[in-house]
Amino acid sequence: MNQLFRNRIGIPAEETITFQHLPNVLLKTAKAIPFENLRIIENKTRSITKENVIDKMLVKQEGGLCYELNALLYFFFVENGFNAELVRGVVYNNDKKEWLTLGSTHVAVLLRHDEQTYLVDTGFGSNLPLKPVPLNGEVITSSNGEFRIKQSDNDHGNYVLELKLAHKDKDWRIGYTFDSKRPVKNVADFNEIQTILIEDDASPFNKNSLVTKFTDDGTITLTDTSLTQWINGKYSKEKIDHKQFNDLAKQHFGLAGMK
Missing domain, CATH: 3.30.2140.20 (Arylamine N-acetyltransferase fold)
Incomplete structure (x- = not known):
């Protein structure tokens, strides 16, 4: 381990x-x-x-x-x-x-x-x-x-x-x-x-996909509908669809074939 x-x-x-x-x-x-x-x-x-x-x-x-x-x-x-x-x-x-x-x-x-x-x-x-x-x-x-x-x-x-x-x-x-x-x-x-x-209905984790991690410059967060990045204190957010989710999960997080 x-x-x-x-x-x-x-x-x-x-x-x-x-x-x-x-x-x-x-x-x-x-x-x-x-x-x-x-x-x-x-x-x-x-x-x-x-x-x-x-x-x-x-x-x-x-x-x-x-x-x-x-x-x-x-x-x-x-x-x-x-x-x-x-x-x-x-x-x-x-x-x-x-x-x-x-x-x-x-x-x-x-x-x-x-x-x-x-x-x-x-x-x-x-x-x-x-x-x-x-x-x-x-x-x-x-x-x-x-x-x-x-x-x-x-x-x-x-x-x-x-x-x-x-x-x-x-x-x-x-x-x-x-x-x-x-x-x-x-x-x-x-x-x-x-x-x-x-x-639990109040759970924030049983409704939509969420993946986030730190990067060299900030953080990156992927959901079912968006990719959000903080790069050196600057914020950007783009809308995505289901197919893009799979590609982005693999590209940014190495999570191939998860969805």
């Missing part, structure tokens, strides 16, 4: 991964493995196990949603000697000013290093910090914007990730809350999340 992950994101087999290397690991992961829901749309999901997650994203070269992407990152961290655990959280709807009704369906990683705890996330679409974010409130800046974590006890967790994306957000907004006191012991727990995202 360790070698397959390194091959997928482009890190040499012999390179020792230290905490200082993690921004590079996270950026390479965000560019190489897309955030996508195509198996849900095609009704081709499998149960969430370590073996299936590895097969899907490292053998079949697909992408995944947060519970797959961050599970894979967690396995990689553990194999490289990091003190990591998985946690669940609830995403915030900033338009409605409320927590999503889907429950704790977001997954992220907590990493402990030098007596400090950090949030690490490679499964939040185009909202990724691209660096570990400490739980002490310090603002972390990356090419994708500014990120911080506040302690905030609420009905769903005890910390909140806040973000201000470059070129997009003028003010801080809430990303999600998570519960650091309830680590996930087994990725099989994520089958509950997958079922909710497949079946």
